[in-house]
Amino acid sequence: KNPDTKNYVLPKRTRYYQALMDIDLLQKNQEYDLLPPTYIIFICVFDFFAKGNYVYTFKKRCLEDLELELPDEATTMILNTKGTHGSISKDIKSFYDYVNNHVINSDFTRQIDDEISYLKLDSKVRREFMLLEARLLDERREAKAEGLAEGKAKEKTATAKRLLSMGLSVEDIAKATSLSVEQVEAIKAE
Template identity: 65%
Template sequence: MAMLSPKFDDLTIGHDFLFKKVMRNPRICKHLLEEVLQAPIAEISYPEIEKTIDVFYDSRGVRLDVIVADEKHTHYNLEMQVKNTTNPKTGQHVLPKRTRYYQAMLDVDALQKGQNFDLLPATYIIFICAFDFFGEGNYIYTFKKRCLETPELEFPDETTIILLNTTGTHGNISPDIKSFFEYVNQHAVTSDFTKEIDKEIFHIKSDQKARLEYMSLETYV
């Protein structure tokens, strides 16, 4: 039996629709990225939002939640993941290969026919997970390619995958990221940052156009 979608007024930041709407606020999105990366970003732009990428007519399309780019042309894909989904046929968790596919689709979409490979932008695939995929208790898991024979040797393809674990217990995160995790988990407003997010959600839920958009999307799901 299919699960009923939540009512519009009951949506939380953990729902794709509301997460995407909140991240359309450049100040919130930029601050979240800066706090995750612990590095300043001068400005961000939105090349696409909730973009569907289809490479071939018979290949699986990908609908990405949020794509933003900074002043250095680095691309960031932000995704909200509240469930640790498994393939019922294989019993395997889908998250690792999902990040792999998203990365591949970003690269294919970024490079035009005839362009050199060195023009591919640096990319960050960032999943905000309301679960600890690895069970290590880390707030953040950051992955880059490294040489097995020489671990300090990093493969310079400029791709990074970051899993944020909102249920983590240790690691180096900023107070604003910690408060953001509490907001995702418990809807607790404990900082100016989460207060701004909560205010943005209030405005979104007060927007009749957003309400109608959600109802229309749910009708055709």
């Protein structure tokens, strides 16, 4: 949950990651049909939907005709390591056991464990991961700052409009709102 709003963020995180992937997959002026199929996969040690499924797979559907799928080739999967029903392979089940209890009970989970051990020792990979985390944090902070600045600008504009309706001079409104005289005149012209 977002600690400020108490809203669940997993669905919007999937959307955000999809956008990050798509922005990196297509260069400026390239045709949209060059976008490859994408899969966003979240491995959760909790059952977000509380339905007990091992896997929840999402694709876009038309609300007026649920048989109609938007063929954008984007798939989001939520893997629920605490799931109790559905059909999953032995390897995926052993992977869930590995995630939940760090149990290595197959060649697949042994390979995963070996790879994780190797990556933990690789300082370059660790550094790249930390840089990615820092970049994502910076992007979130920047978006929040932009939102706050936009909100303040709207607030100043609304205040200027109210003061104009009260008959105050453009100069007084500029002083009161910290807007320039030109900005207040533009608001007045609207």
